[in-house]
Amino acid sequence: MERLGTGIGWRPEIADAVERMPGIDWVEAVAENVCPGHLPESLVRLRERGVTVIPHGVSLGLGGAERPDAGRLAALAERVEALGAPLVTEHIAFVRAGGPLTASPHLEAGHLLPVPRTRDALDVLCENVRIAQDALPVPLAVENIAALISWPGEEMTEGQFLYELADRTGVRLLIDVANLHTNHVNRGEDPAKALAELPLEAIAYVHVAGGFERDGVWHDSHAHPVPQPVLDVLTDLASRVSPPGVLLERDENFPEPAELERELGAIRGALEKGAEQRTAAGQGATTEGTSRATAPEEGAAPTGEAVEPARQRLALAQAALLSALVAGTPVPEGFDRVRLGVQARALAGKRADVVAKVAPELPVILGDRYRRAFLGYTHGHPMSDGYRRDALDFAGYLLAEGRCEDARVRAELREWWLERSGPKPRSRRPGVRLARATRRVLLRR
Template sequence: MQHLGTGIGWRPEIADAVERMPGIDWVEAVAENVCPGHLPESLVRLRERGVTVVPHGVSLGLGGAERPDAGRLTALAERAEALGSPLVTEHIAFVRAGGALTASERLEAGHLLPVPRTRDALDVLCENIRITQDALPVPLAVENIAALISWPGEEMTEGQFLYELVDRTGVRLLIDVANLHTNHVNRGEDPAKALDELPVEAIAYVHVAGGFEREGVWHDSHAHAVPPAVLDILADLASRVRPPGVLLERDENFPEPAELKRELRAIRETVEKGAPTEKGGVAATAASSDAASEASADAPSPSPDEAEEAQETQETQDASQQAGTEPARQRLALAQAALLSALVAGTPVPEGFDRARLAVQARALASKRADVVAKVAPELPEILAGTYRTAFLAYTHGHPMTDGYRHDAMAFAEYLLLDGRLEDADVHRKVRDWWLERSGPAPLSRRPAARLARATRRVLLRR
């Protein structure tokens, strides 16, 4: 497993600081924010200096009931190749539900939601990971996520779930110690027990991040300093195995570079202090890996006939397995659709869930929608001034997200225009102009007059 060292999450807001920061061995970039044909100049410069760049996906929904979307897999593979990455990472989560499997409207969470730790969910996840591994040019590692809510009727602990996942697929793990802390506070799960049960030798690298607690709920914000409790879990993990890489995540509310350097220093020191002895830790892991490599090298190569027979057998097994997961996919689809609908569309809470905790999660999802739309469409908060957030949160009631955040911004503007909620004529005009500029396939200035007229009628302009 490649040694990565100490890294930081690359974000445009701190790109200059990251380039100037000493001791950065590698960075991680959100895959969906990188265009293979137009890489950010900062990432290009980092790569030229020998800094490894790993694409970190957030939209596959590997834990969802549907098989991974071919277009998303292709896009992820393209980013790995464009960045020359040694691996790709994604999450053990579902991000959408509904659609054909449930004959209902497809809903988007806009967030990483936990999968139930059940046999059905594990079977589906294993197949989805195999499909993803086959589509990628480099190895895949998957991340444990933070959660506010627990599924009723779970059959495994997190450690057991991850152990079996690795055993069945060979996938690598991205262990987020901040998420282990979050699940300790929110779900009463013991981080030490999770580390006892999961296969630490499969760890590709580790995430470290901050958050905050409010009313007994820990929010994994990635916008606050790393707390001592998270560093304690990192030390526990480092005492068991030397992680190939450790990375500091920060997504917003970025501090001064000096503060980021301080956190990186604390992370390095924690790993060094917790490093296992050679006899029982790193050396043992390395010896196991070397033995496996030697055994593989000594194994005789199969003949062409044997290789063809093995391929046919594997294809038969894959087809049988795919057919075998269909009932599990159907059951998982219904469960996830019911949960997501309760969170974003106000439908009844499914039996067995904590209603109070689901209400907290629903508010958090609506708040995140408002924040992200404000980033992808910054003109709207500027036009609406102090009324933006109140108006957007009102819009989320009865208007679940069915596509990405950019589509959500357009739908919000239509909602304001069509429902007559903009009493100020100047604000109405500015929202109208913003919507018209973005509603067609070309900018307003290059659109034919007839198309402009049709777009105008669509929003029922009355002013």
């Protein structure tokens, strides 16, 4: 396994700071935010300095019932080639449901949702991973995700599930220790047990991130400092194996560069502490794990057409869950209604945040009313075609339903909507549109 060292998630908001940070061996960039033909200059400069850049995908939905979309796989492969990456990563999650497999409306979650740890889900995931591996030019690693909810009737622990996935497909693992902590708080799962069951030799690298707890629920926000319990899980992992790479994730609420450097220092300290424990136990600096998960034997794993019945069953289950979360349909049997409510609100909040980023003019036009208006819109208006379409539909909803009482706000919103939904937009430069919207708001104060 290639040694990566210590890295940080590259984001446009901290691009300059990342370039100046000492001791950064590699960075990870969200694949969907990178245009292969127009790489950000910061990433180009980092690559010229010999800093490895790894694309991290968020939209494949490898844990979904449908086969991975060929177009999305091709786009991910294109980004791998553009960045000269030795590895590409994605998530063990589903992000959409419905459609032909269920003869129901296509729905988008807008975020990562957990797959059930069942034989059906594992069979489908393994087949989807193989399809992705065949389409990608470099090795694939997949990440364990944080979960607010638990599926009823699960048949394996997280460690068993990941072990079988790696064993059957040869896929590498991106272990997020913050997500192990999240699942400890939210699902009562023991991080040490999960680490003991993992195929440690399959680890490609490790994620570390912060979050916060509210009303007994841990939210993996990537917008808060890394807490000590997450560092403790990292130390536990490092006491078992020397991970090829460790990366700090921060997606929002960016602190001063000095604070990020302090967090990186704390991560290095946790790794050193784990290495000392590993040495004391006589394991040395090996990157080879010795743990093995014990999972029930089920005979030969199905592939190809043999997976289709499992796809159908998984499709129905995921569509029912996602519909309950984003369309207000009844909660499927066996799920915790209160926790599903927490998840539904989290999805709506995430949706509002992302729409504000892809259409920054909307919060400028609507001001303090933006978030409340958008959260109201999400009730009965599930996302079905991505965030840019969602932004247009939101603006159209406000106009059609007469939700803008202020005449000037209504006029500005209508102009914004017409520029993007008409047959020929009046301006193709988003920076110009944002400047105009900002100027109009400032002038009316």
